[in-house]
Amino acid sequence: MVAARWDESKDIKLIDAAERTDWSFYSGSQLTFGPGAIRALQSVITRRKFKRVLVVTDTVLSEVGIVDKAENVLSKTSADWMLFTEGEPEPSTSSVTRLAELARSYQPDLFVAIGGGSNMDLAKAAAAAFGHNMDPEQMLGFDQVPGPTPTLVCLPTTAGTGSEVTHSAVLKSAATGQKGAILSQYLRPDIAIVDPNLMLSCPSKVTAECGFDALTHAIEALLVNRWSNLTEDQEHGLPYEGNHPLGDLYAEKAISLIATNLRRALEASESIKARSGMALAATLAGMAFSSCGVSLAHALEYPIGAKYGCSHGIGNAIVLPEVMRFWMPERETQLARIAELLGVSKANTMQPREAAEAGIRMLEKLRTAVFLPSKLSEVGATGTDIQGLAEKALTAQRLLDLSPRKATADDITAMLKASL
Ligand SMILES: [Fe+2]
Known part of the structure; x- marks a missing residue:
């Protein structure tokens, strides 16, 4: 790296083009936090007039009643919703493709992910694959998502990955069998609803x-x-x-x-x-x-x-x-x-x-x-x-x-x- 030079006569710092002088911070548009925060899903859907909601979760969370809580909130809105309960630990690109295909037939205007990092990453990648009509394999790596993706709300049920606010989705490549990640600022969920009540049953x-x-x-x-x-x-x-x-x-x-x-x-x-x-x-x-x-x-x-x-x-x-x-x-x-x-x-x-x-x-x-x-x-x-x-x-x-x-x-x- 080339050091900056100082021009005393002008009293300004002349910055060499190679020197990095600024940093950026990226975030989603809304974070709602606290016990009972799941209620915020109702106002998000109502105020922003979402009509078709694709809910991404898994059978374990259905069995412990967490999906019921979300459906209870959804029933207070005028939106139609569809459940995808095939979330799995370490989701693969083929799961992403399956979910994106479901989205193509259902045409959601909102994705909602409920679960740990795996479900949230699956929803993030599928929303991008659906939005851009892309094979998820082609999005692996940094900055391969070409633009903004459909709106996504994340409700974490574990306190760990932070995927509800991050720009990554960790996936297993069906092509290579290797674990990889999609990294893109477009992958950052728009809205994180962090409700500690949803974590009470976490072992x-x-x-x-x-x-x-x-x-x-x-x-x-x-x-x-x-x-x-x-x-x-x-x-x-x-x-x-x-x-x-x-x-x-x-x-x-x-x-x-x-x-x-x-x-x-x-x-x-x-x-x-x-x-x-x-x-x-x-x-x-x-x-x-x-x-x-x-x-x-x-x-x-x-x-x-x-x-x-x-x-x-x-x-x-x-x-x-x-x-x-x-x-x-x-x-x-x-x-x-x-x-x-x-x-x-x-x-x-x-x-x-x-x-x-x-x-x-x-x-x-x-x-x-x-x-x-x-x-x-x-x-x-x-x-x-x-x-x-x-x-x-x-x-x-x-x-x-x-x-x-x-x-x-x-x-x-x-x-x-x-x-x-
Ligand atoms: Fe980690």
Whole structure:
């Protein structure tokens, strides 16, 4: 990068074209938050005069009565609606195609997604595929969605992915069998209705796993490469902006909310206060990471989840502490701040290094307290797997580019070995 020059005679800073001097923050048009927020679906449909609503959900949520709650609200509007209950964990591009075909015959003017990240990602991708009459395989990657997509309302039922506010949809490619993502600012849902009441029936195991995914989002958003260090592609923009002040604001709040509420959400699963804290944390972490970015923890996790079938949250929880240790030389101050947010007592009176290390230990303690595995061996990994995992992690170039410290093949192998 070329440094800026200073012209004293004119007292203005002459900016070299190669230097990045601004960052952007993208968001949907509405976030409605709080217990009972599902009611807002009625006013959205009535005020904006939607006529045909395609509801994307799954049979598990039908069985626990969450879909009934949504249908109860829909029945108070004059709109017609259709249920698609074939949402599945890790949706594939063929599910997206199936849903887009249904949309072509039903012609909805509104998509509503109810569920965790999988259902929301399925709806996001299908709305784009329907709106642009495209094969979802062609939308995989960054900025491949050609324009705005039909209106989408997301109602999350887990506190984790933050997909209700993010610009990504994670899908399994039916063509290659590989997990990939559609990344596009057009994929950001227009409206997020985050109702903690919808999370009361979420099992404790899922609550812990999703909670650690949200925590990883917030921590990585705080620690990724700074916005000014990234070079922007003028045609496409950037998939992630890099760490910036607004991202810090959301990420810091998310970390402190998780530190306060995650354990409680497991111990007292019906606690609206704890569920609300976690729901807000996941949404804020989604806003932070979908702007600033995620990096090494997610790069390391993808091959782990694919090989051992463990959840995304478990994989993140296992590798996150080693990633934080690896970033220590570049991010000591931010790690010390994370320690404070996680509740390390007197962190602000310690030397930054001491506080940062205490913060990582605190995170490991929280991981144990919510009964998540701490080692790769607990999900079935052995020493002979490490090289293969490292090779796959090294292909996640977009995520590696956001690392504040360059990670070589040896560095990634060392982090995986330390997590074994
Ligand atoms: Fe994640």
